[in-house]
Amino acid sequence: xxPDVEKGIAEIxxxxxxxxxxxxxxxxxxxxxxxxxxxxxxAFVPRSSWIGFTLPYNYPLADVYPHFACPDxxxxxxxxxxxxxxxxxxxxxxxxxxxxMVSRRxxxxxxxxxxxxLKLMRIIGWFAEQxxxxxxxx
Amino acid sequence: xxxxPQFLPxxxxxxxxxxxxxxxxxDALDAHLFPGDEDEHGAVISAGMVxxxxxVRLLARELFVASDGVDFVPGRKAYRRLxxxxxxxxxxxxxxxxxxxxAVHNHHGHGSVxxxxxxxxxxxxxxxxxxxxAKGMPVGALVLAHGAxxxxxxxxxxxxxxxxxxxxxxxNVERIYPLPAAAPPDRxxxxxxxxxxxxxxxxxLLGRLKVGVIGAGGVGLPIVAFLARLGVGHLVVIDPxxxxxxxxxxxxxxxxxxxxxxxxxxxxxxxxxxxxxxLATPKVRxxxxxxxxxxxxxxxxxxxxxxADVDVAQQLIDCDYLFLAADTxxxxxxxxxxxxxxxxxxxxxxxxxxxxxxxxxxxxxSVLRPVTPDGGCLWCNELIRPDKLTDxxxxxxxxxxxxxxxxxDAPAPSVITLNARGVADATDHFMLAVxxxxxxxxxxxxxxxxxxxxxxxxxxxxxxxxxxxxxxxHASSIRARGDGARLPVRGA
Numbered sequence: 001x002x003p004d005v006e007k008g009i010a011e012i013x014x015x016x017x018x019x020x021x022x023x024x025x026x027x028x029x030x031x032x033x034x035x036x037x038x039x040x041x042x043a044f045v046p047r048s049s050w051i052g053f054t055l056p057y058n059y060p061l062a063d064v065y066p067h068f069a070c071p072d073x074x075x076x077x078x079x080x081x082x083x084x085x086x087x088x089x090x091x092x093x094x095x096x097x098x099x100x101m102v103s104r105r106x107x108x109x110x111x112x113x114x115x116x117x118l119k120l121m122r123i124i125g126w127f128a129e130q131x132x133x134x135x136x137x138x
Numbered sequence: 139x140x141x142x143p144q145f146l147p148x149x150x151x152x153x154x155x156x157x158x159x160x161x162x163x164x165d166a167l168d169a170h171l172f173p174g175d176e177d178e179h180g181a182v183i184s185a186g187m188v189x190x191x192x193x194v195r196l197l198a199r200e201l202f203v204a205s206d207g208v209d210f211v212p213g214r215k216a217y218r219r220l221x222x223x224x225x226x227x228x229x230x231x232x233x234x235x236x237x238x239x240x241a242v243h244n245h246h247g248h249g250s251v252x253x254x255x256x257x258x259x260x261x262x263x264x265x266x267x268x269x270x271x272a273k274g275m276p277v278g279a280l281v282l283a284h285g286a287x288x289x290x291x292x293x294x295x296x297x298x299x300x301x302x303x304x305x306x307x308x309x310n311v312e313r314i315y316p317l318p319a320a321a322p323p324d325r326x327x328x329x330x331x332x333x334x335x336x337x338x339x340x341x342x343l344l345g346r347l348k349v350g351v352i353g354a355g356g357v358g359l360p361i362v363a364f365l366a367r368l369g370v371g372h373l374v375v376i377d378p379x380x381x382x383x384x385x386x387x388x389x390x391x392x393x394x395x396x397x398x399x400x401x402x403x404x405x406x407x408x409x410x411x412x413x414x415x416x417l418a419t420p421k422v423r424x425x426x427x428x429x430x431x432x433x434x435x436x437x438x439x440x441x442x443x444x445x446a447d448v449d450v451a452q453q454l455i456d457c458d459y460l461f462l463a464a465d466t467x468x469x470x471x472x473x474x475x476x477x478x479x480x481x482x483x484x485x486x487x488x489x490x491x492x493x494x495x496x497x498x499x500x501x502x503x504s505v506l507r508p509v510t511p512d513g514g515c516l517w518c519n520e521l522i523r524p525d526k527l528t529d530x531x532x533x534x535x536x537x538x539x540x541x542x543x544x545x546x547d548a549p550a551p552s553v554i555t556l557n558a559r560g561v562a563d564a565t566d567h568f569m570l571a572v573x574x575x576x577x578x579x580x581x582x583x584x585x586x587x588x589x590x591x592x593x594x595x596x597x598x599x600x601x602x603x604x605x606x607x608x609x610x611x612h613a614s615s616i617r618a619r620g621d622g623a624r625l626p627v628r629g630a
Contacts, residue, residue: 002624028628030531054532058626061471062527066540093536101540109524111517112605 002029005055008116009033015117024094029057032094033116038124040069043131045076051123052092052099055116063109064119068092068099075130082130102126154302155194155291157185157280158481160511160618163201164306170203171244171282178218178244179203180210182228183280184237186620188480190456192348194299196238196291197481199618200611202228210243216256218243225264229271235613236622239268239277240289250317251283253290265292288316305458307483307510309584310574313343329369336573341369343572348372350457350482352445352473353464354421355379356388356557357487361461362425363390364565366432374439374453375425377464380418388554389421391428445469446530448629451476455620459568460484467526474509474516475625478608479616483510483571486521487564491551499551502590504560507600508567511617513584514600515609559588 001009009031013021020036034052041047049070056062068090075081081088081100090101102123106114159167163183171179181204186197204210204224213219220241232239245251253261261279268277269292278291280301289301306312313319322342325333333341349370351358354377362375381389381396383403394400401414422440429438443450446468454460454476462473465488477484486507492500509515516522529537563586570576583599607615616623 054528056528056531057628058468058471058527058531061522061524061626062531063524065525065528091539093532103540105525107523107525111524112607112610 001025001031002057002059005029005031005057005059008055008059011115011117012120015121022095026054026057026094030059031055032092034092034095034097035120040073040124041128041131043076043133044127045074046070046072047076049073051102051120052095052097053116053120054093060111060115063106063114064116065105066101066103067120067123068097068101071098071100073100085126152297152299153193155196155289155299157196157198157287157289157301157304158618159198159304159306160481161306161308162512163198164308166201166203167242167282170201171242172284176246177206178210179206180218180220181242182220182224183240183242184228184232184235185240186479186618186622187238187276188455188620192456195456195481195620196240196301197618197620198240199237216254216260219260225268226271229268229277232275232277233272236275237619238275238291239272240280240291241278242280242282244282246283247286248284249286251281251286251288252316253279253281253288257281258290261290261292268292269294285314286316287314307481307512309510309571309578310576311483311572312574332368336569336575340573344369344569345371347458347572348374348456349568350374350376350454350460350484351425352376352454352460352462352469354425355385355463356552356554357489357561358461358463359389359392359421359425359428360557360561361463361487361565362438363428363432364561365568366429366436366438368565368569369433370436372437372439373425373429374441374457375422375429376441376443376445376450376453377421377425378442378444380415380420381424382415382418384549385421388552388557389424390554391431392419392424395419396424445472446628448625448627451625451627454482455480457482459572461564461568462486463488466530467522468530470516470522471527471626474522474608475616477509478511478515479619479623479625481511481618481620483508485509485564485567486516487560489552489556489560491553491556493551501592502556504556504563504588504590506560506563506567506586506588508571508584511609514602515606517608518601518603518606519585556590559590563588 016035022034024032032054034050036050037048038051040049052068053064085103087101090099092099182202183198184200186199188195204220209221209224210218229239265277274294276291276293280289287304291299304314322338325338325341329341347370349365351361354375381392383397383399386392396419398414398418401410420442422442426438426440429436441450441453445451451472460482476482489504491502494500583597585598585600587596604610
């Protein structure tokens with residue numbers, strides 16, 4: 001792994017202390033990462049899921065996307081998953097796990113400030129926002 | 139304790155090193171050393187290093203000016219000296235940052251300069267101790283006069299090296315020496331007409347340059363041909379692909395044989411088509427053939443590989459100039475890093491044909507973006523997309539699997555004549571910049587976009603972001619770190 005990828009993983013382990021963090025090397029300097037037991041908020045079932053993603057060899061120049069969550073992810077109110085950004089029937093690279101893909105690009109990604117940990121927080125934030133939007137629509 | 143090496147006196151036989159100064163640092167140094175008072179002034183430069191078979195280059199990163207009477211004071215054994223505190227602060231900074239410490243002062247005169255006897259004695263008294271502090275990094279001194287620079291660099295291995303050439307990365311690249319350069323050799327008959335533009339010195343310089351071309355397709359191959367005919371002595375051409383029949387209209391001197399068209403024609407058995415694909419000429423081999431036909435003694439490193447691989451990108455770190463003629467965001471990212479980390483100026487060139495959803499042809503443009511360490515980088519101008527870097531970093535099978543929206547896989551339209559303008563503009567810019575013939579900076583900026591259908595030329599001044607991790611001057615930028623930072627490539 002490159003030093004920047006190792007640093008990105010260390011920041012994730014620090015920011016998500018208490019959650020299991022698994023990594024698999026991509027073989028070219030990057031890493032596949034899975035963070036366990038994250039709370040997605042009340043809009044989704046199961047409410048808790050792992051989230052996985054790739055840190056490419058050119059991280060942090062490269063955006064961290066897409067993310068992956070558990071394969072049986074569904075909305076709590078039974079409505080179809082919003083596609084995009086959610087897309088079921090996918091696989092988490094590096095771990096060969098069936099997964100639901102969460103495709104959230106960051107057009108304003110700035111390698112000087114953005115990190116994989118911050119991006120994961122934004123992804124979790126997006127899941128939480130869906131509950132707020134569902135309530136507002138109701 | 140490790141014994142100190144025995145240093146030999148500086149001699150003409152020692153391998154000369156090169157120093158590269160970005161424009162803003164050179165201007166600030168010039169203003170500090172030569173304010174018009176005809177006195178001596180002092181400073182320290184920190185520099186990154188790059189070591190290759192071509193020699194050692196020092197890449198100036200930071201300038202610390204010494205205040206007269208505070209940091210630069212009258213000396214007992216020399217006219218002026220840097221104070222121990224100033225030296226101590228900056229040698230420790232260089233040690234911590236793994237940079238080369240260079241003490242700088244000036245003499246008077248024009249066109250030639252050298253260290254005085256007291257200067258050299260002070261190096262011999264002080265530099266062994268500075269090397270101890272520097273912990274594995276070289277230390278040294280520079281002395282400047284107007285239009286001249288000399289250096290005395292001491293290494294932990296016990297060698298001493300002069301600075302043979304200093305390259306100043308202005309819009310016109312300047313080269314200065316300790317002594318006036320010797321008269322260039324007479325030009326060969328073949329170069330008579332072109333050397334009447336830039337002189338025998340320009341022709342001789344072109345022959346000594348090493349120039350990298352990233353991409354040997356419809357833009358890169360004509361660039362290689364032009365550079366070879368200009369007389370550029372050493373070309374490094376990088377491309378992973380082989381010639382295909384659809385390339386032939388845009389690759390000068392390519393033939394159907396290069397594309398193995400009798401095997402690859404649709405309708406042939408798939409096994410034959412695949413065999414033809416494997417037997418087709420690599421584009422870099424075609425580029426080498428084109429260059430050698432133009433100039434049979436030119437050195438051409440034909441690198442069939444992906445610029446994203448570390449051993450491929452490393453071939454460019456000691457180039458004098460780079461052409462980016464490949465239009466992936468990964469190639470842009472690595473080119474941009476090479477320009478700033480290794481202080482190699484370059485130009486991005488390409489053409490683009492916009493196609494609407496209904497197939498209608500939109501704007502057709504050729505772009506030219508000179509990129510220098512102080513000129514505004516591709517990151518600052520949002521010309522590298524982080525999401526595209528992610529896409530391009532994935533194996534093709536993973537990328538395909540992750541697509542859930544229909545994506546356009548049709549090849550981009552491309553015409554040789556549309557490429558020609560960018561090729562000519564880029565090679566003109568290079569030729570004029572390295573031979574010192576560019577006129578003063580364009581007030582509207584050096585980034586150019588020519589819209590062919592509308593016959594409009596648009597220019598823009600590149601933006602610069604102070605917190606850029608590549609062109610920024612802050613502590614964590616890769617700027618001028620040379621071998622002390624890693625390129626954004628696979629396996630680095």
